[in-house]
Amino acid sequence: MNHEQAEKQVLQAIPVLAAKQSIDECITQLQASGLSEVRATKLCVMIPEAFGLALAWRLGAALPDEEQMFDVRNRAGETVQVPMLGQHVFSVALAMAVAVLKQGWYPPITREAFEAVSNRSAIMSVLQQIEGNLEGAGTPDLFLWGLVAEDIIADESLP
Numbered sequence: 001m002n003h004e005q006a007e008k009q010v011l012q013a014i015p016v017l018a019a020k021q022s023i024d025e026c027i028t029q030l031q032a033s034g035l036s037e038v039r040a041t042k043l044c045v046m047i048p049e050a051f052g053l054a055l056a057w058r059l060g061a062a063l064p065d066e067e068q069m070f071d072v073r074n075r076a077g078e079t080v081q082v083p084m085l086g087q088h089v090f091s092v093a094l095a096m097a098v099a100v101l102k103q104g105w106y107p108p109i110t111r112e113a114f115e116a117v118s119n120r121s122a123i124m125s126v127l128q129q130i131e132g133n134l135e136g137a138g139t140p141d142l143f144l145w146g147l148v149a150e151d152i153i154a155d156e157s158l159p
Helices: 003-018 023-032 037-058 088-103 111-118 122-127 149-155
Strands: 069-073 079-083 142-148
Touching: 003 023, 003 037, 003 088, 003 111, 023 037, 037 088, 037 111, 037 122, 037 142, 037 149, 069 149, 079 149, 088 111, 142 149
Parallel strands: 069 142
Antiparallel strands: 069 079
16 A cells, blocks of 8 residues: 555545444445455554544644554554554544644545544543553554454555
């Protein structure tokens, strides 16, 4: 996958994720558009986390760097780490989220869509419980449920 493909698929997934439906329904809808189950799942899991991290950044937390990792299980059931920014879907979604927070909303990333998508993230669950600002806070490693490390890595080489 390259940057342009990831951008197109992230923009395709945002309205699906913004709709009031379950993650399973979102994955099914994206698969019906021709995406693989792995790609559809990555979009549905990574985009909300990217949006949530952009909001945390807006509150003073650091953005992920090349050392930030996703925790994910491999086929053997062990937890391994995959670089966050090594995933095009995640890095593109994060860049889009930061851009709209700096420069304003644009279709399909409207304020309503941004809120609906970011509210699906684990990061937002934490942010809603914290009072005050996050100045100087780092980016936590995030666990990716529903994905297997080998599939995530292999998916990056596919169009």
